[in-house]
Amino acid sequence: MAKEKKLVEAITPMEKDFAQWYTDVVKKAELVNYSSVKGCMILRPAGYAIWENIMHQLDERFKATGVENVGMPLFIPESLLQKEKDHVEGFAPEVAWVTHMGGEKLQERLCIRPTSETLFCELYKDIVQSHRDLPKVYNQWCSVVRNEKTTRPFLRTTEFWWQEGHTAHATQEEAQERTIQMLNVYADFCREVLAIPVIKGQKTDKEKFAGAEETYTIEALMHDGKALQAGTSHNFGDGFAKAFGIQYSDKENQLQYVHQTSWGMSTRIIGALIMVHGDDSGLVLPPRIAPTQVMVIPIAQHKAGVLEKAKELQSELAEAGFKVKVDDSDKSPGWKFSEQEMRGIPLRVEIGPKDIEAGQAVLVRRDTREKRIVPLTELVSGVREMLDAMQQDMYDRAKAHLDSHMYEAVTYDEFKDTVANRPGFVKAMWCGDEACELKIKEDTTATSRCMPFEQEKISDVCVCCGHPAKKLVYWGKAY
């Protein structure tokens, strides 16, 4: 019992210190490890397995829309990075520079890609000639590097893993359609797989991607009421095409510039998974993303037949398509329960001598701790029902949390009071002027999260300056 206590005690309660709770969970669930490389994290098997599942499922959704994967170089020559003015201004300050290779000083510095627009532009310039070559809808899975002084696992690290889609189209309309299409892929994936509801909207000019005409975002709300940008999709118009000279001959044999997009989701989303669903016992993973969905835990496993029965149940569930393991280590059942809970494994199946005698097993849901005793003849359907219900309930709870942390502010006093005292999103009108965004950030530390697609008019004037309002904006403190 001393040991069991230790595992749970090691987690700081959420309400006491949310940031410390997060760090504790990340470490105790063995998702990441630190290394001697400053700002970089190691994804341990439990963490990488979540990322693998995210990759597989997102990749499938991408390919269903015609995406093709490619592998691009890790390096960008300095002169290539500099070709698009806004882009280089945005990224140059935070890149890592390679200056020596093979024992010699390089004639031109190479940066480690912070993102690969410039490399894709160079490729498209080379392989796009005719309207027949369009569209190009490419994506790559890789890691990128952007220097960060203060880092937190998943949320902000110098190196992180992601996918970056880069497309080229004949028309601006088609580029815009792809931009929104991929934003919807992200939003659907979050809702259907990660059980995370998101707000879809457009970033203000101040918050948009370096080099983009428009940036769209999905914003999620964490348990502590802070927002997290969970994925972005950018329409570049023909800005990069002009900077790089990417032209195609149209059906009338006229040269035209292509229109481009890019879109990305990163390991950051695992931070959202943790902070939306976790509790004081550790991680809680939605069944559809959990690397292990069911942990069979034998009770009194030294007794004849118990371990055999546990493995029989494992085989039966594996055959039915569930990802299932047996914890046959020599730890106590209580310790095993704690570990299974810490790791967020959605369902526990307890099986002991008495259960075997009664022809039953005990099923325990990770999120609600709801316990059901099911006859062994109904094990598969019982597991399926509980996992399906858990997936749905997790989404519903996250949605209720989002809805109950959505505020409105008409006056600036209301706004400041809400930001200070009620964590969540604050809806307020905005004049469109960056000066107001800057003032709001300075006064409250809240930033404009997005101009939601679902616009409302809650007042005629900007919450900050009182001038005529142009847009409803969702504001919030963010990770």
Place this chain on the structure above:
Amino acid sequence: MAKEKKLVEAITPMEKDFAQWYTDVVKKAELVNYSSVKGCMILRPAGYAIWENIMHQLDERFKATGVENVGMPLFIPESLLQKEKDHVEGFAPEVAWVTHMGGEKLQERLCIRPTSETLFCELYKDIVQSHRDLPKVYNQWCSVVRNEKTTRPFLRTTEFWWQEGHTAHATQEEAQERTIQMLNVYADFCREVLAIPVIKGQKTDKEKFAGAEETYTIEALMHDGKALQAGTSHNFGDGFAKAFGIQYSDKENQLQYVHQTSWGMSTRIIGALIMVHGDDSGLVLPPRIAPTQVMVIPIAQHKAGVLEKAKELQSELAEAGFKVKVDDSDKSPGWKFSEQEMRGIPLRVEIGPKDIEAGQAVLVRRDTREKRIVPLTELVSGVREMLDAMQQDMYDRAKAHLDSHMYEAVTYDEFKDTVANRPGFVKAMWCGDEACELKIKEDTTATSRCMPFEQEKISDVCVCCGHPAKKLVYWGKAY
């Protein structure tokens, strides 16, 4: 017709210039593209899709042996790289150094990983305490960087993609078992999936990995009679463990050093696929690794019902589990045939008005051009039979090629004559002295490929110096 000629003419015939044939195929099959990043390649969709299939199938085989995937940092601090003496000597000369990040000079240089032994050692030192924590059987899929002055796509590039497995075990026996187990995984994968027969053996001390006690290799023979190292597996003993202080307490509570292995296969294997199976019409992909296995090509597709029928066949074959596409572009059938052949798509299904009338389709194998007319009612079984036969025949032909390019040499004159005039492997006895390896390389450019597991005794003395022989070695010119 002019166009069709152009596509095929663009390939230099193998017998005329094998190196140029290779370059032509790589480019015309759209596997890679060059970029402004010296020595680095872009994997285009057709190339990356092959790598994806290799990753998926190898990963499945790894996981079946208990491997867990992780994600490690891209960077290695200089001091960490230097911890194991032989290792740093082997790799430091060819690494890329990051000296600046975030606008500042780094206090310590970071190299881009050329391989990640040192990072895994640091991790294992941190997470291995007890015998209960062993074994650790981790792997990562990533790219690594080693400076190369002369590069060729897939075969030798500054950045390449690979997997690197790194394991830690309680005993040397267990480490050795894992080393050989993974070599066998590679060999089985090559034989069963890539249709490439390989020789299994051990590297000489001269050729082994920097820091390894023993290096094992699988060696394949290319069409031009040159060898290619297709995968390696290393036993480190406790050398790294001692350099990094990785110890565990055993069952008697005594501190012991762990024993480690590493093993890797890279995008280089795609070079082998091309050079073992390709022909003067382009790439030839074994059905089990081909991203597209069947291309349906409609004949006279403007005629009523043809395109619909082609798509119907596609659906039917897709439903039966084949990876199948329809080429419904506005190119001529002849051009489409050439493209399908260039890309190495194993099977072509031709369907035109006359075929529809006769209730049949024409199936053409990529490797032999064997043509079969099958009733549409037997399409699925016909396709399956031809693909299965092709997979087997491709292996058999590669095996016959290997067997017929295997020579023996007893005297040094025989040896030199064989290396000079008969491309392939030369079996010859060796005294165990590195001086003879160096002399042979200088005299003939051939290197020791491996000491094969299946040892024979073809003479009592070293082929080079005449001193008593210790081992049979396979020698050859290599990529």
